[in-house]
Amino acid sequence: MSANNVDNKVDAIETVNILNGARNFFFVLAIAGLLCTLAIMILSFMGRISGSAANYTFNCSSKQMSCGAGSCALPEEKTPDQPQENSKASDQNKDTKAEEMPEDKNIKDSGSPEKKAAEDEADAQKNAEETAEKQAEDLSGEIDKAAEEIDSQAAEAVEQLDKLESGQTTDSIEEEAVEKAAETSEMEIEGSLPEELSSEDQMKGEQEAPKPAWQLGFKKAEVVLNLSNGVVFFSLIFFAMSCMMSTCVSVSANLGGMAKITSSVLFAGAAVVFFFPWQIPFSELYIAGAMYLPRDIDIFEKISSLNWIDVIIGSLRYAGLWLLVFVLTIFAQINACSWKKQVSKRMGLISG
Numbered sequence: 001m002s003a004n005n006v007d008n009k010v011d012a013i014e015t016v017n018i019l020n021g022a023r024n025f026f027f028v029l030a031i032a033g034l035l036c037t038l039a040i041m042i043l044s045f046m047g048r049i050s051g052s053a054a055n056y057t058f059n060c061s062s063k064q065m066s067c068g069a070g071s072c073a074l075p076e077e078k079t080p081d082q083p084q085e086n087s088k089a090s091d092q093n094k095d096t097k098a099e100e101m102p103e104d105k106n107i108k109d110s111g112s113p114e115k116k117a118a119e120d121e122a123d124a125q126k127n128a129e130e131t132a133e134k135q136a137e138d139l140s141g142e143i144d145k146a147a148e149e150i151d152s153q154a155a156e157a158v159e160q161l162d163k164l165e166s167g168q169t170t171d172s173i174e175e176e177a178v179e180k181a182a183e184t185s186e187m188e189i190e191g192s193l194p195e196e197l198s199s200e201d202q203m204k205g206e207q208e209a210p211k212p213a214w215q216l217g218f219k220k221a222e223v224v225l226n227l228s229n230g231v232v233f234f235s236l237i238f239f240a241m242s243c244m245m246s247t248c249v250s251v252s253a254n255l256g257g258m259a260k261i262t263s264s265v266l267f268a269g270a271a272v273v274f275f276f277p278w279q280i281p282f283s284e285l286y287i288a289g290a291m292y293l294p295r296d297i298d299i300f301e302k303i304s305s306l307n308w309i310d311v312i313i314g315s316l317r318y319a320g321l322w323l324l325v326f327v328l329t330i331f332a333q334i335n336a337c338s339w340k341k342q343v344s345k346r347m348g349l350i351s352g
Helices: 003-045 084-099 104-108 113-163 168-193 195-207 219-252 258-275 298-302 308-344
Strands: 064-068 072-074
Touching: 003 219, 003 298, 003 308, 064 113, 219 258, 219 298, 219 308
Parallel strands: none
Antiparallel strands: 064 072
């Protein structure tokens, strides 16, 4: 063996060792990121994420994502600052319209004080008529209530007389009267309570409902999910690049093991393709990637309440694609490690 061949083999072995270390590093990052995304989805399914996707804005431009054979339409995301901005914009539009009014109308309005006085008088008369009508309605309602009370008292008196004639004792009559008075007083107290108190009681009852001991805020879940997606995506890209560079080194230095390293490149490339969020650039097509977006948290939480067809489609979309990417990455790493082992045996670095 010539000196040049020996030098080439040594350089190839050093390159293989560097690529092997880089590949292992990016593999660990990709697996850790995938597990983090899965943990966020499991927490959302268990109801441990507080908040809603409609209260936040996301980094993705698409407003609709595809779920296999059907699209899951989502409401438009709005931030708490949008209503204020809209109100400010409307106020500015009103001010500009008011400034663009012609000056002739202002002159005409300023030159007719009699018309303004007549309009004010008409408004005052209308207000007085409305108040009078309201007072009349209130009086009529009070009169009706008083008449109903008188009728009820007369009916009670007739019942008592009938009971006396039938031989019932006065003690039982008094007890029944006291019970009826207590019931009527309770009804009046409940009716006199304002609606605000009843609504507050309902809110307290809802707040006292059992909640999970620990919850993750939606904003924090969004940050963790975005970071994990970025780590997984770029780790898979560099992982596939390291496998491809190992293939080039193996071909140029005639190291062998081409079947293993070629299959590793294919598995790694397929993992990148299936993980890419195709639902963002192709929102109108029935194409989706394994990458979980923050808006998918609400959809994943509601999958269990759908019919069985939607449950199957959603499970394939959210669990099947993730599992496919995970398995492809594992297979790529296994083939790359077996290639490294074959190369080391061929070069005499390890025995066996």
